[in-house]
Every structure is written in C-alpha cells, then in structure tokens.
Amino acid sequence: MITEEQASQAVAEILSSHKKERKNLIPLLQEVQTSLGYLPEEAMQKIAGFLEMPAVEVWGVATFYNQFRFVPLGKYHTVVCMGTACHLAGGRLILEALERELDIKVGETDEDDNFSLERVACIGCCMLAPVIVIKDKIHPKLTPFKVEEALIPYKQEAQSEES
Ligand code: FES
Incomplete structure (x- = not known):
C-alpha cells in the first residue's frame, strides 16, 4: 500500500510534467488516478492549487465523469x-x-x-x-x-x- 508521502510525491511529479493550463485538468486527474488507483481529496486540492482554480470546480469535473474513483481499489x-x-x-x-x-x-x-x-x-x-x-x-x-x-x-x- 502506498504511503501518504509516496502519494504526495507521485502527485508532485505528475504536476511538474504539465503546464499550468486548465485544459490539463482531465489529463492530470487521469494520470493521478493511474498512479494512485483513485483520486484522493488531497490530490484534487493540489491539482486545484496548481491550476489556480477552486477545488470545488475540480471536484465537479471529476465527479461528472464516471471514469474517476474516489476510494482506493480493493486488494x-x-x-x-x-x-x-x-x-x-x-x-x-x-x-x-x-x-x-x-x-x-x-x-x-x-x-x-x-x-x-x-x-x-x-x-x-x-x-x-x-x-x-x-x-x-x-x-x-x-x-x-x-x-x-x-x-x-x-x-x-x-x-x-x-x-
Ligand atoms: S469483452 Fe468485449 S464486450 Fe465484453
């Protein structure tokens, strides 16, 4: 199981490989989910901070698409x-x-x-x-x-x- 620190580091690496542009929101969400298996709230807050948009907007977009998960995968x-x-x-x-x-x-x-x-x-x-x-x-x-x-x-x- 991935630790909080590892998750935070993985998110930071993903963010650093993208430009701060709103059009990158979906790719960022997808990459974080691929890396962590789901979208933790902290990761979505980091994405919101990175793109300088309200966290509630990121949440709204993520919940609109059923490809995204908000709880960890089971074993x-x-x-x-x-x-x-x-x-x-x-x-x-x-x-x-x-x-x-x-x-x-x-x-x-x-x-x-x-x-x-x-x-x-x-x-x-x-x-x-x-x-x-x-x-x-x-x-x-x-x-x-x-x-x-x-x-x-x-x-x-x-x-x-x-x-
Ligand atoms: S494997 Fe093709 S429809 Fe299920």
Whole structure:
C-alpha cells in the first residue's frame, strides 16, 4: 500500500510534467488516478492549487465523469465487462450477482479494502462473454452461479489473511 508521502510525491511529479493550463485538468486527474488507483481529496486540492482554480470546480469535473474513483481499489479489484457482447450475453445479471455477492455497488470498495467493483466497456475478449476480471485474472463465460464460485478462492484468501 502506498504511503501518504509516496502519494504526495507521485502527485508532485505528475504536476511538474504539465503546464499550468486548465485544459490539463482531465489529463492530470487521469494520470493521478493511474498512479494512485483513485483520486484522493488531497490530490484534487493540489491539482486545484496548481491550476489556480477552486477545488470545488475540480471536484465537479471529476465527479461528472464516471471514469474517476474516489476510494482506493480493493486488494481483489473486480472488473465487470458491460460491452455489447457481454451485455447481450447477460452482463447485467453478472453485475447484479457481483453486487449481491460483494455487497458493494460499482465504484465502491468494501469495508475491509478487499473487493472493489468497476464496470468497463469491452476488455477485448468478446468470444468469452460474459467476462469479469478479478485481480487481473479473466473469468470467462460466466453465469450468476459461476460468479459465486469464482469469488470463493478470493474470499477464502482474504479471510485467511485476516485471521
Ligand atoms: S464486450 Fe465484453 S469483452 Fe468485449
């Protein structure tokens, strides 16, 4: 897990590679999120200070786009594909099963920072639809029941590390 100091340093490096121009707001938000996995409030304040714009404006822009996250990713970050092929193959049911099983909604991370959930449009393996990715591992041709099964090893691993 990245420390506050490391995060602050990463943000400072990103800012130093950009000009102080408002048109850089989205690229800055994207780069910070890529580096930290989400957009902490402190980082958005630094971006606001750098671009000399109100923090509330930065927050407004960031919350407008659903590509941005405001909580850290879980250890078992789970991505559900909602591209056309996956959607037609029952992606909505897969998403609902994940939300039910993990007890979180898209964009959220659970209380233990174990699981987080994100939806994306096509991850490039449509022949395997519907697919999800848990901690970089692709789980193909899912059904709601298979979602439960796919999550078991990750839940067990999370439990064993807590005990
Ligand atoms: S639509 Fe899901 S992998 Fe392409």
